[in-house]
Amino acid sequence: MQEAIPFRTYIPATATSGGNRKFPPIGSATTIGGNVLVPANRENYVQKLVLENSVIVFGKRGCCMCHVVKRLLLGLGVNPTVFEVDEKEEAAVINELSNINGGKDVGEVGVQFPVVFVGGKLFGGLERVMATHISGELVPILKDAGALWL
């Protein structure tokens, strides 16, 4: 049965322990389902991911800041896809991301992981997420991108 997503609910913390990184799918139609992806084929994979997900977070494996972004977005009722980047893939991923629309800033010294893409475009890092959240701009942006349903 399709469960209605209440606006701004807190998702119960069932999937937050260190080992298990799968997110319970909440039934949103457009996202892949919020699962953590370990892609086999790198060709344009990253690009496809960005375009296909309304919200996707790229973070280094085991990074706690990435966890902060995840928790924040989850708390808003968003089901973000999380792409965990291995150290070895880091350069390649950054390279691909910089080719994406609006992604050219990734890979510059200032931008560091975690980095969030919303609606196929680069959104920013944790600081931007926090700032837009406090100012109240984040939720409308997420809604526009289809990541949030009323």
Added chain:
Amino acid sequence: MNSSSTQFVASGRMGMYEPIHQIGMWGENFKSNGISNASASIFIAGNLNSSQSILMAADTKLDNQSEDTSQGTLGPSSKYDLEASKPMDKVQRRLAQNREAARKSRLRKKAYVKQLESSCLKLIQLEQELERARHQGLYIGGAETSQMGFAGQIISGIATFEMEYGRWLEEQNKHIRNLRNAINTHLSDIELGVLVENGINHYSELFRMKAIAAKADVFYLMSGMWKSSAERFFLWIGGFRPSELLQVLKPQIEPLTDQQLLDVCNLKQSCQQAEDALSQGMEKLQQTLAETVAAGRLCEASHMPQMDTAMEKLEGLVRFVQQADHLRQITLQQMSLILTIRQAARGLLALGEYFERLRALSSLWVTSSREPA
């Protein structure tokens, strides 16, 4: 002929010795007072011993000037012929003695003052070191920190921060007083606006200082040792909770319009969510750090691969402090956007006074806990 250590006054051509009252301490450097007589010098009896040795020394230098030099006698000088100029002699001698005494006294005073100055400097140095040591629980002399390399950097980074924080607190008290006066004297909105902006910028200044200190020693910052004990009780990632800020402000800024009420409510919720996200991130950091440190076989504590991983994780702490401070800053800024200038002024004043009272509470607590039960 004059010697540097001993000299004699000869009246006329003969050396004349008279019992002379002790004037003062016998000085080593002893110049001729300008009596033109080639063998003129002043003989002053110090204590018996010194005068004896002086006499001895003098004797060896005298070349047949006195007919009857007695070794170590200080008796009346009736052995020598008295010249008619005896009264003049006495006067001259007395003058010379006075000059000598004055000179000696000046030298003594100079030495004393120099000693005082150096002791004073040393005292100031010691006090500074003690201050630093009291804060850091380490006693290290000033000169040594520069030789300690990286550890010295940490200590000097912390010492710098503490000094700057002390100054920040003084500035903060000034800001609070200005705000209070401005509100009580009903200054114009423009002037109030300037004060509000200065107030918020002052907090930004603190966050800037903390960012630098975090790079030097993030644990120190997280410990909150630089804050008073009551403030430390409420510590959250190296500072105050942003949601606490809103709690303090709320009663002071009423009455609010409906729109303002809604905005404040939203801000409160967003703030809480952001705070929770950061707290959860911190928990995860602790968890993974604990796992990292606990992993591996039992062997020596240092130089294990997981230590490198653990070190990397600790670097993450610096980012947490930065993000927490960032959240504090944007919460303050958003609040100032929602409120009118007058409300914002009252809010800032309330916030400043709140922390001031916490600090006062800390001092009160310390003094009261010292009293016997």
